[in-house]
Amino acid sequence: MIPTITAFERSPDRGRGLARDMRVRWALEEVGQPYNVRLLSFSAMKEPAHRALQPFGQIPTYEEGDLVLFESGAIVFHIAERHAGLLPDDPNARARAIAWMFAALNTVEPPIVERGAAALLERDQPWYGERLPLLEDRVRGRLDELSDRLGGADWLDDAFSAGDLLMVTVLRRLDGSRMLEEHPNLCAYVARGEARPAYKRAFDAQLAVFTGNPPPG
Numbered sequence: 001m002i003p004t005i006t007a008f009e010r011s012p013d014r015g016r017g018l019a020r021d022m023r024v025r026w027a028l029e030e031v032g033q034p035y036n037v038r039l040l041s042f043s044a045m046k047e048p049a050h051r052a053l054q055p056f057g058q059i060p061t062y063e064e065g066d067l068v069l070f071e072s073g074a075i076v077f078h079i080a081e082r083h084a085g086l087l088p089d090d091p092n093a094r095a096r097a098i099a100w101m102f103a104a105l106n107t108v109e110p111p112i113v114e115r116g117a118a119a120l121l122e123r124d125q126p127w128y129g130e131r132l133p134l135l136e137d138r139v140r141g142r143l144d145e146l147s148d149r150l151g152g153a154d155w156l157d158d159a160f161s162a163g164d165l166l167m168v169t170v171l172r173r174l175d176g177s178r179m180l181e182e183h184p185n186l187c188a189y190v191a192r193g194e195a196r197p198a199y200k201r202a203f204d205a206q207l208a209v210f211t212g213n214p215p216p217g
């Protein structure tokens, strides 16, 4: 059964791979699962038909037969559970990889999203000049800790896993902030993720929606 995911018809990031369908596309590419994409306008995302799939009126969603899923982390976990390649077989290593999935979404992503939202929505507010450094300090704290843990390793826990997939996509949300560049090992980590052929295929497919030039094949 070929799953269908939803994505932005016109991504606000202009196809830089930051919209969260990228995580799902990347996971599907890593495991070699073909997929269909249904593109949605912002207004269609808020319609009852889409809210029946995604209560918060967001992308991505995932439909596979009777199964409908939302939340990019849950979707990536589902894909990783159903296919080989994104979670280790050893039970303890598998549990640790899942812990890294949660760490990416629960511990590292929130301060990054909060900073990004302030930069987008609060820039004209009188408090912005004071608030931004506070938000950036929170992001820096997390990056320092993550950088210390990663050290000189290629991936967070031995082999590449769904935990790395999510962490790389979360760190990419700092694109343009120059904060990641304060940690060469995190930059190299993100670059390793971006160099994976599955990542490139996912990125090109998402970009093609924006440019209107679908990749051949």
Ligand SMILES: N[C@@H](CCC(=O)N[C@@H](CS)C(=O)NCC(=O)O)C(=O)O
Pocket: 018, 019, 020, 021, 057, 058, 059, 060, 070, 071, 072, 073
């Ligand atoms: N926690 C959700 C967040 C989903 C989310 O924020 N999606 C964004 C695109 S990356 C969206 O649909 N934004 C439009 C909106 O919230 O109206 C997930 O990981 O799937």
